[in-house]
Amino acid sequence: MQESGEAAERWWRRLRNDQLSGLFLIALALFIGWQNGAYPLGTLQEPGPGYLPLLLAGFMGAMGLLIALRGAKSPLFSSLRWPELKRAIVILVACGFGAIALERLGYRLTVLALLIFFLGVVERKNGFAVVAVAAGFSLISYFVFATWLRVPLPLGPWGF
Numbered sequence: 001m002q003e004s005g006e007a008a009e010r011w012w013r014r015l016r017n018d019q020l021s022g023l024f025l026i027a028l029a030l031f032i033g034w035q036n037g038a039y040p041l042g043t044l045q046e047p048g049p050g051y052l053p054l055l056l057a058g059f060m061g062a063m064g065l066l067i068a069l070r071g072a073k074s075p076l077f078s079s080l081r082w083p084e085l086k087r088a089i090v091i092l093v094a095c096g097f098g099a100i101a102l103e104r105l106g107y108r109l110t111v112l113a114l115l116i117f118f119l120g121v122v123e124r125k126n127g128f129a130v131v132a133v134a135a136g137f138s139l140i141s142y143f144v145f146a147t148w149l150r151v152p153l154p155l156g157p158w159g160f
Contacts, residue, residue: 018071025064032057090122106156107145111138 033054042048082088094117101110115134119125145151 014076016071016074016076018074019068022064022066022068022071025067026061029057029061029064032060087122091118094118094122103154104156106160107153108138108142108160109156111141 036050036053036057039050039053040048041050041054094114098110098114101113105113112134115137116130119133120127120130142153146153
C-alpha cells in the first residue's frame, strides 16, 4: 500500500506545468460535457441548445490533450514558486465580494467600490486619481450599458 503512495508522489514530482494544465483542461471539458447532457443536442441542420457547448467542450478536451502530450519541455510543476499568490487571492476574494454585492449595492456602487479597492489598495495609486477614475468609470459604463445598450443593471439603495 505504501509503494503506491510513493509511486504517486514520484509521478507528481515529475509532472510538468503544461501537462498539469492540459489535464485540467481535459477534466474541465469532461465536466462541461457531462453537465451539457441536460440540454438537447438537436441535429446538424437544426442544432439544439446543447450542440455548441458540447462542440466547444470537445475542442477544449482535444486542445488539453495536445497541451498535455506536448508539455514535456515545460518546467516541473513542483519547482514552481508563486510569488503573486497572495495578490491573486486578494483579487479573487474582491471579485467574490463584487458578485455578492452587485444585487445589494447596485452596479454603480459595486464598480466604484471595486475600482477604489483595486486601484487604491492593491495597486497603490494616487488617491485623487483613484477616486476620479473609479467614479468616472462606474458612471460612464453604467450610462453606456443601461442607456445605449439597454442592459438592465441592478440599482442599489436609494435607486442609485
